[in-house]
Amino acid sequence: MEPAANTNGREPVLEVKGLHAAYRRNRVLEDVTFEVMPGTLTAIVGPNGAGKSTLLKTMLGLHPRLGGEVRFFGTSYRNAKLRVGYVPQRGSVDWDFPTDALDVVLMGLYGRIGWFRRPGRRHREQALEALAKMGMADFAKRQISELSGGQQQRVFLARALVQDADLYLLDEPLAGVDAATERAIMEMLKTLRAAGKTVMVVHHDLQTVEDDFDHVLLLNRTVIAHGPTGEVFTQETIARAYGGWLRRREMVPG
């Protein structure tokens, strides 16, 4: 893959136009529109309930879309599935499930292994490699229920790595992890960017946005601001994103 370069003249990796979504009776996403260029590392920030998780889920078809359009690499998600890697929230999974870390990472390869076929030695080696990249090689055969929060998150990252996608969407990967894991994850994301991949991260910590992310998307039901961090991440935009969220909640008609 070509290294990240000037984005002028390149095709956007992700285009969202006028996306609408609701959760129960509240409108969660309203007329969300933005474009993401390749080779960027974007933080999606906003107050709780602003629709950050819902944005990822709606784009991937995991949550019903009420309107709008989403294009991945210029085509629909179904056609681009193999190029998109999704890392859901750690809490969305039952870590009590009887399986080990290697097995979870292997799951990332199921798309390539093919339905109804067994994983082969080569696949297992790939999975082990990914675990090693996240510093979890020793834990390959450990039950996932015995892993700490940070270790679980690393396993999730390893699973994403093994997918070898071009666009990664991560939902709160740094929530509740120890400092060492946080560093390891951010290092990995930057390595991915250096390799030309595109990464979007739903992020909760405003302090680290400027240090780690070259782009930021401020979301509060709609896009407050989106662009290079230096330009767009200002007192004013932050205030707009976080200030008004306590006021009225719009009801969905009908």
Next chain:
Amino acid sequence: MIGLSHNALWVLASMLMLGTASGLVGCFAYWKRHSLMSDALAHAALPGVVAGYAILGFKSLPVMLLGAAASALLGALAVSWIRSGSRVKEDTAMGIILSVFFGLGIMLLAIVNRLPGGGQSGLDSFIFGQAAAMVRQDMRTMAAAAAIVLLVVLVSYKEWKLHLFDPAFASGLGLSGRLMDAAYLTLLVAVIVIGIQAVGVILMAALLIIPAVSARYWTNAFGTMLALSAGFGGGAGAVGACVSTLGDGWPTGPFIVLAAAGTFLVSLLFGPRKGLLVRAMQRREQMRKLQTRAIRSDKLTEGEALP
């Protein structure tokens, strides 16, 4: 086993296979956190069975089973409709459907029992089952059911593992959650419908729930848990059937459930994973270690108890 009559053999084989199929499907239900759903759907099948007879006017097993499947599926739909459209939690929704459908079934049964030939329809036997009356044809049916379930599980084993563990990620990879849910529901309803003839609506849930829960105490691997669950289910079926031959008038269905409950008790006490005995031993081991350390660091003299 010497001295087993042909009938006993048919019952034994049928129950063995039913138990195996139930154990497998029940394992899936366990990881979907749907164990109560098995109970709800088994009960929901009753009105369909009765309607199948009432509409036709005479007894036809295929029609009654079709009715059972239809009303069980209706129940499943009703549960998800209630959940998606209201604030009612899933287990509450299942409880509602269980009682409403079962009540409807009992009501229809009371009506049918008044019709000429109503007593002959054998509808009452769907409530508690009539395992003792299994014949060669039933054995073939059970065998087919078990074979199909086994085939589905083996062929798409890793797909099931993925779907049960992380359905969102699975969907992202292209494994449609809806397809897997539909397949799971089909298997569940099929096993329920075939099983209620043998053990009845009320006891079917036990066969679906207990083997899986028991298996959990023995292993940390999903594949092993599936195999154990199938084994416990089949074993309970076989043992229960055997024991019921020993006494005069001993009903087969309840003995199977008791056998299953027995495996659960053993698993709870002696299972290496969080079994009570193992836990007690581990605790004692840790207390001992603590005490040894305390003695070594001179905090205690030997023989003195920990504070």
Next chain:
Amino acid sequence: MRTRKSNRAIVRALALLATLLLLPACGSGAEGGADGAANGSGGLSPDGAIRVVTTIAQIADPLSVIGGDRVRVESLMGPGVDPHLYQASQGDIRKLGNADVIFYNGLHLEANMLRAFGQIGKSRPVLAVGEAIPEDRLLRDETGAVDPHVWFDIDLWKIALGAAVEELKALSPDDAALFEANKRDYFARMDALKEEAARKMSSIPEQRRVLVTAHDAFGYFGRMLGLEVVGLQGLSTEDEIGLGDIERTIELLVERQVPAVFVESSINPRSVEAVIEGAKERGLNVRLGGELFSDAMGGAGTEEGTYIGMFRHNVETIHQALTGEE
């Protein structure tokens, strides 16, 4: 999308529906007998005929013949209905409430209706005709429970019907003579039936005189006519059949080389079919000899819908199956 209010309404409606549907399932409506029992206790209907309600048709049919048009008889349990499991509905309670006199078999046959009878009995005559039979003539099983299927013993049934007729005479003394005469005629027919049955049964070869049926309904029949009777289930259809019952029955069939077994009109034939298949495996080709009327009688308006016709049908069917082709 549904609003909050309509969601709550839906849940409430479902809960209400669940409650309504479960109410009839909670046992017989004996409590509802209050309003039914309010009208007409003891008085006769406008045209002077006695309104008789019975549980089983084996009581209703003979009484309708004996009473002629001086009675209007109705039975709660129709053809094919199992009295062991029967539960009274609100409609039945109303019928009982409108009757002048009620007859039931007793001896624990109508197990689920005893409470209803207790209630009704406070306002009108209710008679368990089977209990008019002297105790020493009743059959018991090995646990001591009384066999309630007394209508299969013609002499015993004459006693039971006689008691019912006495009750009718008491209610309508003017018709007493008519009732007595009709009763004598009917009893004569019953005696003829008994002779015919005895003749037919004795023409069956000795060792083949085994009657295997779905449940133990034919004890009195067997005693009266010299048949050994074996039922798969016990005296009541409430018990579930176990493998032991099926195996025991097959043993007997093979041992005695019995040519035929019988299903019953009010019972699921599945267990009998299992017996037949099991016996086949042992090399014995047992035929399904036919359907017998055990607890219920045949359809209204048919020959088998009458007591005598039903009895005769049983005798014919058994005779043909046990003597017929090998």
